[in-house]
Amino acid sequence: MDPLLEEHYRTVLDRNPGEQEFHQAVAEVLESLAPVVRRHPEYLEHSVIERICEPERQLIFRVPWTDDRGRVQINRAFRVEFNSALGPFKGGLRFHPSVYLGIVKFLGFEQIFKNALTGLPIGGGKGGSDFDPKGRSDAEVMRFCQSMMTELYRHLGEYTDVPAGDIGVGEREIGYLFGQYKRITNRYESGVLTGKGLAYGGSRVRREATGYGTVFFTEQMLAAAGDSISGRRVIVSGSGNVAIYAAQKAAQLGAQVVACSDSSGYVVDEDGLDVELLRHVKEVERLRISAYADERPDATYVAGGSVWDVPCEVALPCATQNELDESAARTLVENGVRAVAEGANMPCTPAAVRLLQQRGVLFAPGKAANAGGVATSSLEMQQNASRDSWSFAHTEDRLREIMTGVHERCATSAEEYGAPGNYVAGANISSFLQVADAMLALGVV
Ligand code: NDP
Ligand code: 2IT
Numbered sequence: 001m002d003p004l005l006e007e008h009y010r011t012v013l014d015r016n017p018g019e020q021e022f023h024q025a026v027a028e029v030l031e032s033l034a035p036v037v038r039r040h041p042e043y044l045e046h047s048v049i050e051r052i053c054e055p056e057r058q059l060i061f062r063v064p065w066t067d068d069r070g071r072v073q074i075n076r077a078f079r080v081e082f083n084s085a086l087g088p089f090k091g092g093l094r095f096h097p098s099v100y101l102g103i104v105k106f107l108g109f110e111q112i113f114k115n116a117l118t119g120l121p122i123g124g125g126k127g128g129s130d131f132d133p134k135g136r137s138d139a140e141v142m143r144f145c146q147s148m149m150t151e152l153y154r155h156l157g158e159y160t161d162v163p164a165g166d167i168g169v170g171e172r173e174i175g176y177l178f179g180q181y182k183r184i185t186n187r188y189e190s191g192v193l194t195g196k197g198l199a200y201g202g203s204r205v206r207r208e209a210t211g212y213g214t215v216f217f218t219e220q221m222l223a224a225a226g227d228s229i230s231g232r233r234v235i236v237s238g239s240g241n242v243a244i245y246a247a248q249k250a251a252q253l254g255a256q257v258v259a260c261s262d263s264s265g266y267v268v269d270e271d272g273l274d275v276e277l278l279r280h281v282k283e284v285e286r287l288r289i290s291a292y293a294d295e296r297p298d299a300t301y302v303a304g305g306s307v308w309d310v311p312c313e314v315a316l317p318c319a320t321q322n323e324l325d326e327s328a329a330r331t332l333v334e335n336g337v338r339a340v341a342e343g344a345n346m347p348c349t350p351a352a353v354r355l356l357q358q359r360g361v362l363f364a365p366g367k368a369a370n371a372g373g374v375a376t377s378s379l380e381m382q383q384n385a386s387r388d389s390w391s392f393a394h395t396e397d398r399l400r401e402i403m404t405g406v407h408e409r410c411a412t413s414a415e416e417y418g419a420p421g422n423y424v425a426g427a428n429i430s431s432f433l434q435v436a437d438a439m440l441a442l443g444v445v
Contacts, residue, residue, distance in 0.1 A: 005033060055083075058078070082126070089124065092372065094126070111124035120375060148335045157192060158191030164377050165195040178196060201380075214242070216371065235257070242344065259273075265311070275331075324348045332356075342364060
């Protein structure tokens with residue numbers, strides 16, 4: 001890292017001990033910023049780097065709830081309100097046993113830059129809990145969500161902080177959270193949460209948006225290199241919200257999506273995944289992907305193992321952080337991968353990203369490639385504010401336009417700062433400039 005920035009990175013390490021994922025996310029951004037701070041010394045003079053690495057506010061609270069057997073359970077919940085220079089704090093809530101402050105801070109930090117890249121007026125934040133929804137009944141999930149919102153509501157508001165979903169939080173959880181917010185505040189404040197169901201203020205295409213957006217970005221990146229996704233062998237990892245709709249859009253654009261995974265194993269379906277069946281197994285039945293293979297005689301389920309062993313031309317990691325390491329990247333390269341786009345947040349390790357870039361693989365970082373989710377959340381806020389409801393086609397067109405804008409911003413900034421074709425540098429530089437200029441304009445606040 002450039003010595004101008006190294007010192008700030010050391011400070012982040014010292015101030016945030018043990019938060020490895022947060023350190024990783026900060027390092028990845030700072031590594032791109034040397035040419036920026038050389039051209040704009042005012043950012044260092046006004047301590048923009050230190051300020052941007054320190055959340056505006058961090059909340060940690062207890063969530064007590066009663067399980068179906070009548071036993072009291074205690075979880076820990078977080079909301080990190082990272083940066084509101086561009087708009088209200090915006091970012092999802094994650095429910096997963098691995099959630100701790102370092103995960104929420106990495107996600108909140110990424111969210112600042114991702115949200116800026118969309119060109120929409122949203123700041124960055126993230127939250128979640130170590131609550132594990134797996135194996136919990138609907139009633140338990142509802143009681144947990146209600147208890148969590150009983151503390152969280154006082155920190156939220158359509159102009160203050162607007163959560164949405166992430167791992168383990170989908171339409172069901174957002175519904176329970178919104179219901180409790182409405183009850184406590186006695187306000188029908190639709191714009192306080194996004195990812196809502198269509199019946200009560202949700203937006204068409206929000207469910208599909210992250211996966212669709214990732215594929216739109218991939219399409220743009222391939223087109224810029226004179227290539228196309230049509231006819232390509234594609235793999236997605238994960239089998240949740242992002243993975244399902246990435247697979248659906250890739251298939252609609254003529255790709256052959258041959259594999260997906262969960263934390264227990266992966267499925268290979270050489271005829272192309274049956275996305276409707278996958279949706280049914282995951283969204284309706286809430287089963288493991290092994291159940292998909294049980295329904296499809298020609299599909300194979302591999303317990304354990306790595307989905308990245310399956311040869312493909314386009315890889316879309318859509319599960320979780322650090323799921324694709326250097327050795328998986330090497331396997332992908334040996335098998336002829338042309339493009340990797342991160343549907344998840346930080347799924348590729350730094351060593352994997354380096355290897356892919358060195359081997360000439362097109363690489364789209366999550367803060368660009370998965371920005372379609374939060375962008376469509378912002379469209380949901382727009383519809384809520386104007387008490388309107390847009391058609392699927394109109395909303396999808398807006399999403400496509402926004403992803404084209406994200407791609408253009410990355411490509412242009414990479415070019416301007418001497419790293420043509422480097423989407424990591426382009427995404428970090430373009431979004432940093434936007435947030436840093438707003439922070440300078442707003443003064444020391
Ligand atoms: P879901 O909960 O719908 O699905 C998550 C998927 O990832 C599941 O298949 C899950 O498998 C797998 N997974 C989760 N944790 C692990 C783990 N530790 N190891 C292996 N597999 C794991 O979440 P989403 O699809 O919403 O989110 C996926 C990724 O996309 C996350 O990185 C999220 O931050 C990111 N993202 C999500 C957006 C959204 O709008 N939802 C927007 C932008 C990014 P299993 O069931 O076995 O746990
Ligand atoms: O990581 C993300 O961008 C999300 N989980 C979606 C955030 C949002 O506010 O829609």
